[in-house]
Amino acid sequence: MNSDIRQLEPTALWNHFSDLNAVPRPSKKEERVIQFMVDFGNKLNLETIVDSVGNVIIKKQATKGFENKKAIVMQSHLDMVHQKNSDTVFDFDNQGIKMLIEDGWVTADGTTLGADNGLGVAAIMAVLSSTTISHPEIEALFTIDEETGMTGAMGLKGGLLEGEILLNLDTEEDDEIDMGCAGGVDVTAKKTYKEENIPDKTIAFNIAITGLQGGHSGMDIHKGLGNANKIMNRLLYSGFEHFGLRISQVNGGSLRNAIPRESFATFIIDEISKEPFLFEIDALIETIKKEYKTTEPNLSIEVSSADIPNNVMGLQAQEGFIKSIYGALNGVYKMSADMEDLVETSNNIAKVVVKEGTIQIDCLTRSSSESSKYDLANSLRSTFELAGFEVSYSGSYPGWEPNVDSEILKVLTHLYEHLFQEKPNVVACHAGLECGILGQNYPNMDMISFGPTITGAHSPDEKVNIASVQKFWKFLLKILENIPEKTS
Known part of the structure; x- marks a missing residue:
């Protein structure tokens, strides 16, 4: 089943997602996926840090010609919700997710898929491992325990990150740009x-x-x-x-x-x-x-x-x-x-x-x-x-208070209209994103969130639209090319 997923476009993203989904990663039990990310960063010879609570930070220098762009933080969470149908026999602590393709969607066999937020993680991994994608300086932030307490985001200390813009890849409608969220x-x-x-x-x-x-x-x-x-x-x-x-x-x-x-x-x-x-x-x-x-x-x-x-x-x-x-x-x-x-x-x-x-x-x-x-x-x-x-x-x-004057919001809105010939839905969501928490220690960081279309998150009906992932990837690459210049 999973071998079919690896053939989908963009292949780099889907292969990283398949690798990630082979690693059990329930909230509060992220030791294996933390080590997985550390090994990934080290294999690429990139500076890789695990902070005091278990968040993983991987840094990559800007590509040639992008040195004067603002440094960015690309952020997603490593843990996933573990749910299964009552008649499904599955050991989340020891088995990788069994994925399949159904009518243009990727789903799982009787369990949650982990697209929330594994596709965001996989997209960041694809950027980090690429030798052809143009981008500014990147700090990839992979947080832990988002689903059951957001303790990773809460435990991230100020001063570890230098990026001026944060791209959170954890929303679930490909026509939405998120600028705010609920607290809980x-x-x-x-x-x-x-x-x-x-x-x-x-x-x-x-x-x-x-x-x-x-x-x-x-x-x-x-x-x-x-x-x-x-x-x-x-x-x-x-x-x-x-x-x-x-x-x-x-x-x-x-x-x-x-x-x-x-x-x-x-x-x-x-x-x-x-x-x-x-x-x-x-x-x-x-x-x-x-x-x-x-x-x-x-x-x-x-x-x-x-x-x-x-x-x-x-x-x-x-x-x-x-x-x-x-x-x-x-x-x-x-x-x-x-x-x-x-x-x-x-x-x-x-x-x-x-x-x-x-x-x-x-x-x-x-x-x-x-x-x-x-x-x-x-x-x-x-x-x-x-x-x-x-x-x-x-x-x-805390929630994440919308900033209608956000510079990166204006960039994404313009790019979306240019790429897809329609206006995006600029929204705040009722989910709990980590942006509000991260903003407490990084109050000057300009934040935005977007992602592919995922339905049924947190249930065994979770699935992600394949065409939407392609759209999301195209949008992400264009964003990386158009990050604003550093202010003098």
């Missing part, structure tokens, strides 16, 4: 509860929610996609209200930055309620499927008999849990008043785990407004604390 904060609610013995004359069931699209919890949050945790909670609430359903365990979602695609629960009800319960739950399932028939045509909700579990949640804890999930906002909280169709503030109820006397609920709250970000975070905190949870904030990072 992790909201975590935890609670312990007393387990109770199983009452007599009860039966057990499992519910499995699968087949949802999932996706990026920033870029896709406004699309009305199903959240497996909210759907599961709706089913549990109904069973609790009408039939005294008692929860044994729940396991839904995985990563904060991925809209949850799957959720699984085990519970009991009284034997006498079996038939009416199944009748009503089937009716509710059909209602939910009808509501999501357009956005989630592959939604599957299966109810099956299960072995009687050892314990269930105490009633008071269960009521607080179910009602707090119902009350907690998921999705768009506020749209931007300044930029059309831009989500300003949102929340993703990303992961819900109930097991063996503990509950943990993981959310990711995003906003391009710091005040609005914490307004929503405080709303979530209030909802969960009313149900007896302990709530903490962590991993907060």
Whole structure:
């Protein structure tokens, strides 16, 4: 499968992407990919640095005739989101991604592809390894842990970089030039509860929610996609209200930055309620499927008999849990008043785990407004604390404030119009890019972001358009040729 990818144009980029995707690179476990990049830089005899947190910096001198151009930083992140379909057997810690071509797109076999942000990394590698591409002095910055905390960008010290312009290659629409992004904060609610013995004359069931699209919890949050945790909670609430359903365990979602695609629960009800319960739950399932028939045509909700579990949640804890999930906002909280169709503030109820006397609920709250970000975070905190949870904030990072007077923005806009005979969409996005964080230690660096068209990021449906990669590469090479001169 991967050999076909290597034949695609531009071959240098696709070959580097294939090499990169052979290296396991989950967030927080980037040791192998860091070494991979160090070996790459050393093989080219380029100055290669690993900073104190694990970011890799590779420096390359300007090509002849470009010495008077402003030095640039080309930046992408090394880690990728690891998600797979429940029926896919795959070991992310030890296997390389299995890629294939489908109808003009590159995708993966039942897992995330790693195009986010592996294609940006591969493009930079292709520039660094080329002997024919014209460019100014380059500092290639490969950050770690972008997907689960942005600790690489946060840990990058001031003074390591000298570039005046930063090209971030981490956006996902080839007709967009990004000049701003949202910040975020992790909201975590935890609670312990007393387990109770199983009452007599009860039966057990499992519910499995699968087949949802999932996706990026920033870029896709406004699309009305199903959240497996909210759907599961709706089913549990109904069973609790009408039939005294008692929860044994729940396991839904995985990563904060991925809209949850799957959720699984085990519970009991009284034997006498079996038939009416199944009748009503089937009716509710059909209602939910009808509501999501357009956005989630592959939604599957299966109810099956299960072995009687050892314990269930105490009633008071269960009521607080179910009602707090119902009350907690998921999705768009506020749209931007300044930029059309831009989500300003949102929340993703990303992961819900109930097991063996503990509950943990993981959310990711995003906003391009710091005040609005914490307004929503405080709303979530209030909802969960009313149900007896302990709530903490962590991993907060700032947004990237748009600069409409950016010199590099003007360069890219002009080049795009000249190359493609149309105007680009100059936007700010609801994803978390590293530019805002990097700008804290490099406040005078002029930053811009662009990339090829990627859909389904953070889900096993992730894919990248082949023609879009060719367009992105053409655009990147023209940008490198047209970096402004140094100011005297």
